[in-house]
Amino acid sequence: MDKLLKLLSENSNYTTAQLALMLNEPEDYIKAQIKEYEDSGIIRGYQAMVNWDNVPDAGVMAIIELKVTPQKEKGFDEVAEKVMMFDEVSSVYLMAGGYDLALIVKGETIQDVSAFVAKKLSALEGIVSTATHFMLKRYKEGSVALVDVEEPTDRREMIL
């Protein structure tokens, strides 16, 4: 895998000078490479990794399984593209297995999410069924641990 993309996907906060050192490339090359990724749409944006569990009133999240009737010509894409237009939907994936689309949906309250599913989502043409799973606690997101696993505190400071 491209090492620059891997580093940026772990932490987009590196300076180009730091990236240049780590990857042993000239800084100008790194700048050009990032620009190319941005222009070509490989890099779509930069976000902070927030642990919403620790933010008051951050709302609720649910994973929704959708069974979908594939549409003529566009197959699953047509429904997926419609679903992704909703602001409530933060992620959409086409899945192999027991259902077709997986969504991650955010809302202020459980009622908000329920209303979204009942009124907006289910009403879309081509949706056969939905199954909504509310998330209770976050442990890890985007390869980042969101809980601190307890370690022995006497991990020694010694001269080795």
Add this chain to the structure above:
Amino acid sequence: MIDYNSKINDSIKSVKPSGIRKFFDIVNEMDNVISLSIGEPDFKTPWHIRKAGIDSLEMGRTWYTPNRGFAELCKEISNYMLRKCDLTYDPKSEVLVTVGGSEAIDVAIRCLVGKGDEVLIPQPSFVCYEPLTIMSGATPVIIETKIENNFRLTVDDIKDKITDKTRLLILPFPNNPTGAIMEKEDLEAISKLVIEHDLMVLSDEIYSELTYGGKTHVSVATIEGMKERTIVINGFSKSFAMTGWRLGFACGPKEIVAMMTKLHQFGIMSAPTTAQYAAIEALKNGDDDIVYMRDQYDMRRRLVVGSLNKMGLTCFEPKGAFYCFPCIKSTGLTSEEFCTKLLHSKHVALVPGSAFGECGEGFVRLSYSYSLKHLKKALTLIEEFLKEL
């Protein structure tokens, strides 16, 4: 009232406690310290290796092993030495599995020297050689490696230190704390001297898998005439991120390995069984893990060395291990003052170079065996600290 002082072995008493204990007491008492001081991999032992240990426990394989280690492990070590260093050791007589590289160093020194003998110890280096030499009854003779030689050991450094009492040369490369390595030509020059004076060599190669910039480790035992006078010490701690498993090994002439095994047998019995099962898996299927971890260290190394040089702390380019050893003389502070101030003002912990021998004064050791996130944070704080000085 018992006078305990009179009850204790004089050679143990004569070993000085570490001079920078005070500094580490402060580190240990402080909260939220960003430490770059620990000399061990931050990686977890690769899962398949852990799994082999777990499997052995689930199967109830919890007995002693043969004194010298499982035959299968000795065989794998022998294969590893051939694969990585082009050295042939008989697994039945020239390999000993020990409790970490540290035990191998201890046992080797005690087997090779005693009262009246002199041991050549290059410094800055890992802290154990000098005390272990003293405890064996022999006399340490310190050789200072110099930054102008990239902290390599040269013939000029050694030749005036050899006397008719010199018996053993310690070769700690790739080096902790400097990150220096020895290349073939360096070793050839020294080997000539070693052979001429009929010395033995203890080559501590625990960081052999961690060399950078296209330089691969060369063992002194590969130099002509040296295998028969070298004890090579290596282990699993650094290469496979297995520090807590406590497993190392020594390879050398069978006459010496037999004596070392005798000491090991009476002092230790056998190295930990679970760890030996894990180590067999590491040697059979772990070469890719080494490559992965080395690449990660290398990326960190370049970030740290480049950043330190940019902020004005001149840093010789370390080619091995996972330390860099910047010179802090430009700040006008001693190593310990520098580290104490940095700790108090920024809560960043480095190790004063003086911990690794007097000649380490004027330097600090920074371990880059930490996540990039952690290193980035620490580097920002060190830069702030330098600006505020």
